[in-house]
Amino acid sequence: MTQILFKDINKKDLHTLAVYEETGGYKSLKKAFAKEPDEIIEMVKASGLRGRGGAGFPCGLKWSFLAKDVFPRYLCCNADESEPGTCKDRELLLKNPHLLIEGMILCSYACRIETGYIYLRGEFYDLCEIMEKALEEAYAKGYLGKNILGSGFDLDIHTHLGAGAYICGEESALLNSLEGMRGEPRMKPPFPAVQGLYAKPTVINNVETLCVVPYIVNEGAEKYAAIGTEKSKGTKLVSVSGHVKKPANYEVVLGTPVREIIYDMAGGMRDDNQLKAFIPGGSSVPMLRADQVDTPYDYESLQAAGSMLGSGALIVLDHTVNVVETSLRLVSFYMHESCGKCTPCREGTRWMWQILHQIQTGKGEAAHVEELLDICDNMSFKCFCPLGDAAVAPVASSIQNFRADYEELLQRMTANTV
Amino acid sequence: MFAFSEQAEKEIEKILNKYPEKHKQSALLPLLTLTQRQEGHVSPDAMREIARRLDVSPAYVQSVASFYTMYTLGDTPVGKYTILFCINISCQLNGCDELLDYTAKKLNIQVGETTADKKFTLRREECLAACTGGPMMRVNDTYHENITPARIDQILDSLK
Ligand SMILES: Cc1cc2nc3c(=O)[nH]c(=O)nc-3n(C[C@H](O)[C@H](O)[C@H](O)COP(=O)(O)O)c2cc1C
Ligand code: SF4
Numbered sequence: 001m002t003q004i005l006f007k008d009i010n011k012k013d014l015h016t017l018a019v020y021e022e023t024g025g026y027k028s029l030k031k032a033f034a035k036e037p038d039e040i041i042e043m044v045k046a047s048g049l050r051g052r053g054g055a056g057f058p059c060g061l062k063w064s065f066l067a068k069d070v071f072p073r074y075l076c077c078n079a080d081e082s083e084p085g086t087c088k089d090r091e092l093l094l095k096n097p098h099l100l101i102e103g104m105i106l107c108s109y110a111c112r113i114e115t116g117y118i119y120l121r122g123e124f125y126d127l128c129e130i131m132e133k134a135l136e137e138a139y140a141k142g143y144l145g146k147n148i149l150g151s152g153f154d155l156d157i158h159t160h161l162g163a164g165a166y167i168c169g170e171e172s173a174l175l176n177s178l179e180g181m182r183g184e185p186r187m188k189p190p191f192p193a194v195q196g197l198y199a200k201p202t203v204i205n206n207v208e209t210l211c212v213v214p215y216i217v218n219e220g221a222e223k224y225a226a227i228g229t230e231k232s233k234g235t236k237l238v239s240v241s242g243h244v245k246k247p248a249n250y251e252v253v254l255g256t257p258v259r260e261i262i263y264d265m266a267g268g269m270r271d272d273n274q275l276k277a278f279i280p281g282g283s284s285v286p287m288l289r290a291d292q293v294d295t296p297y298d299y300e301s302l303q304a305a306g307s308m309l310g311s312g313a314l315i316v317l318d319h320t321v322n323v324v325e326t327s328l329r330l331v332s333f334y335m336h337e338s339c340g341k342c343t344p345c346r347e348g349t350r351w352m353w354q355i356l357h358q359i360q361t362g363k364g365e366a367a368h369v370e371e372l373l374d375i376c377d378n379m380s381f382k383c384f385c386p387l388g389d390a391a392v393a394p395v396a397s398s399i400q401n402f403r404a405d406y407e408e409l410l411q412r413m414t415a416n417t418v
Numbered sequence: 419m420f421a422f423s424e425q426a427e428k429e430i431e432k433i434l435n436k437y438p439e440k441h442k443q444s445a446l447l448p449l450l451t452l453t454q455r456q457e458g459h460v461s462p463d464a465m466r467e468i469a470r471r472l473d474v475s476p477a478y479v480q481s482v483a484s485f486y487t488m489y490t491l492g493d494t495p496v497g498k499y500t501i502l503f504c505i506n507i508s509c510q511l512n513g514c515d516e517l518l519d520y521t522a523k524k525l526n527i528q529v530g531e532t533t534a535d536k537k538f539t540l541r542r543e544e545c546l547a548a549c550t551g552g553p554m555m556r557v558n559d560t561y562h563e564n565i566t567p568a569r570i571d572q573i574l575d576s577l578k
Contacts, residue, residue: 082544082547084506084549085507086545087551089547090547117436122488123488123502123546126559126561160436162447162486163447163450163486163487163488164486165486166544177447179441179443180443180445180474181482182485183485183486239549239550240550241508242512247550247551313549315549317511325510326507329507329510
């Protein structure tokens with residue numbers, strides 16, 4: 001079992017600097033400082049590491065896009081973790097805050113950044129306190145601040161708490177929120193690498209992505225690239241939730257079949273029920289059917305199967321579920337979290353909710369399913385930011401894969417009225 | 419009249435140090451959070467004070483504050499303990515709806531309300547990132563996972 005991020009995760013007091021150092025923590029800094037910043041970027045590129053926040057964008061490549069010779073530059077760590085089903089960053093922050101700090105130092109050195117922010121969702125107040133303590137320890141030990149370990153490199157890292165808004169996980173909305181504005185997404189381009197925080201070049205990475213970087217610097221890009229599949233390198237933290245016996249975060253080598261994750265790692269289905277469907281990458285990706293359970297868990301295979309790896313949240317549904325209820329719950333979420341900036345998303349989520357609610361409560365009409373598909377069609381790729389597309393995913397995929405569930409509710413309703 | 423406590427003033431100093439001088443507007447959410455935690459709500463008076471400190475207009479503070487769900491705008495504070503009940507997918511699959519009903523009945527209020535003794539506010543909340551421990555609830559800053567009616571009794575009864 002290859003464990004990179006979770007190697008020592010349950011070690012007692014890992015969150016303290018002393019124990020973290022015992023496990024080899026902060027060793028990568030000296031190695032990094034002996035190299036040129038650009039060499040670190042090349043290493044991360046060569047490792048094949050892709051963003052773990054949802055979009056899967058190649059990490060080293062993102063770093064190399066920073067506007068040349070424009071300073072200051074900023075690093076924003078995305079610790080907003082609000083995608084339904086996803087709770088891996090929380091475990092990392094709770095149990096291993098120094099790993100993130102180490103990753104942020106490496107990224108900042110590579111990208112010549114001198115200020116970093118950790119944007120935590122507002123509900124992570126407890127994690128923010130843990131993070132603050134860890135930062136204090138790192139400053140006291142000289143891993144942060146001026147002239148870190150005599151390298152001449154300076155770095156400050158600060159925490160910043162959000163206040164309850166899923167959309168602030170979207171990188172440009174996160175920047176607006178951090179600047180003290182409403183968390184509405186920005187027009188792209190310009191991309192954050194060119195004009196991000198305070199209109200300066202900015203790197204935005206997910207917690208998990210940054211936590212991988214110390215391993216790459218310590219062990220070498222080749223070693224990381226040797227793990228996983230040809231295009232999906234390394235391991236991924238997968239939050240397995242729903243109807244399994246042992247819901248938890250598992251560190252999975254990319255390319256592992258979904259079946260293995262559900263039945264071996266997570267102990268199989270609750271009450272040995274039958275698997276009906278699974279959502280492989282958080283609420284924003286299409287759900288798949290039980291017969292697709294042998295799909296390898298990696299970016300390409302999940303895409304070929306009609307879904308996405310997303311944030312790495314595997315939500316498992318057994319045969320007792322009618323997916324109309326699942327769609328309703330998720331659409332209700334997107335309606336609540338739509339920032340309201342663009343019409344297709346603001347109105348479309350509400351229309352979908354109204355129809356699904358009618359179907360669910362026995363007031364559905366035969367034409368409703370086609371109406372839903374029509375709304376999906378009018379939202380897909382027509383919204384200002386990806387939240388609109390995300391809202392379509394559960395509805396379109398549940399109709400495509402489980403239309404019978406909709407029909408069952410509609411028929412039950414007709415039977416009742418006759 | 420609203421005023422930040424002495425403790426809060428110290429916090430504000432630290433907060434303002436995090437951001438470049440000319441971008442002190444970045445402190446807006448942190449200051450709103452401080453206010454919410456100190457008062458249990460964010461009053462128009464408090465918003466005026468925050469506006470003054472950050473050189474923005476009170477209307478601007480309100481427009482930002484109203485975007486986020488964690489601020490209770492107005493003059494009515496939340497209860498001493500705010501219970502946020504996750505109702506999103508992973509928790510729903512594990513029976514959170516029944517537990518939320520149970521809690522509302524136990525406290526003898528509707529979801530969204532505060533008990534008459536101002537002790538508990540009960541809210542429905544979207545995913546709180548504890549999906550592998552669903553059903554879950556957050557009471558003030560503490561996450562409680564894998565809750566059952568018995569656990570809920572135990573937790574709520576232990577709060578003074
Ligand atoms: C609606 C929406 C919500 C998002 N929420 C998060 C989040 O909570 N955490 C996160 O890391 N990325 C989130 N993202 C993705 C970010 O926009 C961005 O791609 C990511 O933080 C980049 O980091 P990475 O390359 O390391 O993955 C979200 C995107 C969208 C469209
Ligand atoms: S798609 Fe939705 S969340 Fe994104 S900008 Fe439009 S309204 Fe806002």
